Amino acid sequence: xxxxxxxAQEISELLDEYxxxxxxxxxxxRALYEKKxxxxxxxxxxxxxxxxxxxxxxxxxxxxxxxxxxxxxxEGAGDSKPYMRSRPEYTERxxxxxxxxxxxxxxxxxxxxxxxxxxxxxxxxxxxPSYLKSTPVKPGGxxxxxxxSSHLIPPWxxxxxxxxxxxxxxxxxSNMETTHSDPFKKIE
Amino acid sequence: xxxxxxxxxxxxxxxxxxxxxTALPGIGDALGTKLQKQDFDKAYMVLGQYLVxxxxxxxxxxxxKKASGANSRQAAECTESLHExxxxxx
Numbered sequence: 001x002x003x004x005x006x007x008a009q010e011i012s013e014l015l016d017e018y019x020x021x022x023x024x025x026x027x028x029x030r031a032l033y034e035k036k037x038x039x040x041x042x043x044x045x046x047x048x049x050x051x052x053x054x055x056x057x058x059x060x061x062x063x064x065x066x067x068x069x070x071x072x073x074x075e076g077a078g079d080s081k082p083y084m085r086s087r088p089e090y091t092e093r094x095x096x097x098x099x100x101x102x103x104x105x106x107x108x109x110x111x112x113x114x115x116x117x118x119x120x121x122x123x124x125x126x127x128x129p130s131y132l133k134s135t136p137v138k139p140g141g142x143x144x145x146x147x148x149s150s151h152l153i154p155p156w157x158x159x160x161x162x163x164x165x166x167x168x169x170x171x172x173x174s175n176m177e178t179t180h181s182d183p184f185k186k187i188e
Numbered sequence: 189x190x191x192x193x194x195x196x197x198x199x200x201x202x203x204x205x206x207x208x209x210t211a212l213p214g215i216g217d218a219l220g221t222k223l224q225k226q227d228f229d230k231a232y233m234v235l236g237q238y239l240v241x242x243x244x245x246x247x248x249x250x251x252x253k254k255a256s257g258a259n260s261r262q263a264a265e266c267t268e269s270l271h272e273x274x275x276x277x278x
Contacts, residue, residue, distance in 0.1 A: 023242040032251045
């Protein structure tokens with residue numbers, strides 16, 4: 001692809017596709033914009049040949065919804081599938097350039113982010129509603145993260161800690177003075 | 189106390205008129221000559237470039253470094269002064 005042989009209009013459209021903000025493509029700005037385009041292409045940014053300008057979505061960082069998964073059986077594998085699915089699904093749409101198909105996708109993503117996890121992670125929402133609510137609120141700027149237990153506290157540690165705190169509190173309560181005895185009673 | 193130089197204050201405090209490109213903060217003789225070689229011989233031409241880039245400071249800085257050979261500090265100084273000048277007069 002030879003950028004220098006393209007018309008100014010084409011350069012302008014390419015800049016839009018890569019989401020690069022720009023002014024008019026004139027003699028003094030052309031070199032700069034061509035350079036910007038080459039950088040964007042080298043970065044492997046996905047060009048969006050769609051008329052919709054959706055600037056609220058960064059193209060480099062895929063919006064991935066991380067669901068907190070406690071190690072409860074095999075659901076972990078099942079859950080990661082829809083998460084994985086969202087990426088190739090999007091890529092396919094781009095390459096096939098199905099505009100009608102991609103538009104609902106863009107709209108879908110444009111809607112409140114809270115909706116999407118419900119579709120993908122319905123089974124888990126009943127079990128861990130509090131965890132699910134916290135993650136989708138984050139905008140797409142988050143790097144995709146799976147439930148890497150190496151970075152989070154292992155669940156058994158959490159349970160252990162909880163029991164320790166509970167036990168400690170029980171101990172404290174059980175050793176509290178009752179109101180019957182007078183704490184100011186002089187010890188003789 | 190302002191951290192900007194006198195050159196900066198002189199530039200942003202009044203319309204640039206036909207000032208030479210070397211009147212731009214950050215642009216000395218060497219950089220000015222390079223710019224002049226590319227037909228940017230007046231400060232308002234550089235202003236024009238800043239404006240046609242829609243006042244995008246990041247892109248303008250990038251262009252300026254390439255066109256004049258300015259380093260990051262010099263380019264930032266020039267960009268900042270143009271930004272401020274525009275706030276005052278544009």
